[in-house]
Amino acid sequence: MKPFHPQVNLFFNALVFFTRIPAPAGVDFSSANLSQASRYLPIIGLLIGAIAAVIWWVTSQLLPQPIAILLSMLSTLLATGAFHEDGLADCADGFGGGWEKPQILTIMKDSRIGAYGAIALIMMLALKFSALSSLTHIITALLLGHSLSRLAAVCLIYKDSYVQDDAQSKVKPVARTIDKQGMLVAALPAILIFILMADIAALLVLIPVTLTTLGCSFYFNKRIGGYTGDCLGSCQQLNELVIYLWFCLPWML
Numbered sequence: 001m002k003p004f005h006p007q008v009n010l011f012f013n014a015l016v017f018f019t020r021i022p023a024p025a026g027v028d029f030s031s032a033n034l035s036q037a038s039r040y041l042p043i044i045g046l047l048i049g050a051i052a053a054v055i056w057w058v059t060s061q062l063l064p065q066p067i068a069i070l071l072s073m074l075s076t077l078l079a080t081g082a083f084h085e086d087g088l089a090d091c092a093d094g095f096g097g098g099w100e101k102p103q104i105l106t107i108m109k110d111s112r113i114g115a116y117g118a119i120a121l122i123m124m125l126a127l128k129f130s131a132l133s134s135l136t137h138i139i140t141a142l143l144l145g146h147s148l149s150r151l152a153a154v155c156l157i158y159k160d161s162y163v164q165d166d167a168q169s170k171v172k173p174v175a176r177t178i179d180k181q182g183m184l185v186a187a188l189p190a191i192l193i194f195i196l197m198a199d200i201a202a203l204l205v206l207i208p209v210t211l212t213t214l215g216c217s218f219y220f221n222k223r224i225g226g227y228t229g230d231c232l233g234s235c236q237q238l239n240e241l242v243i244y245l246w247f248c249l250p251w252m253l
Helices: 006-018 031-035 037-060 065-080 083-097 101-109 115-133 138-159 180-197 206-224 229-247
Strands: none
Touching: 006 031, 006 037, 031 037, 037 065, 037 138, 037 180, 065 083, 065 115, 065 138, 083 101, 083 115, 083 229, 101 206, 115 138, 115 229, 138 180, 138 206, 138 229, 206 229
């Protein structure tokens, strides 16, 4: 079999790592490829958003809107294995129950979910459902929400330092570094969506997303001196919600 182009290999490495979607035979899975795969996380987010949008559109033709939205949300959880939601829960438990860096990291590595994590997950899913239920431009919100929120997580990789060096880490070695070329690739999905939308009000969503990402960066650096994979998942989830809430504003409806 003819080998895949190096960039295609990177994409499929990212696809298998960040989702439950299988890759075709012949993909070169390696630590070297995996370490460069984060650049394709926003493109994968666009794919996840497209899956959610298709599920919502099909089911909304047959079922009540609330059920269609819940099935759309379920499809993203199944497609990703709740990868980022797990990071949010671990972050909530770690930062909620720990005071010092070693204690926070130890709690975050615990596979069991605590009270803080459970509350964070319930509130996040409830707020997403409520926001999506209020929207008229659901497809746009899903596509942008899933891709741009993952770009925000990639920005943390580019900007900050990885603090956890442990064989049990869920993101090793993906979340170590990303170069400028990788950042350009990561930004392409959001740029494409904004060009197709040609909507200044939608473009302004970059303001709350930037503020949320900087807020995450400041908090993570203050508490543990950088980020972990769970921090990236938490940043993605928070920004996804922020994007949905932005589309709920009166001038976006």
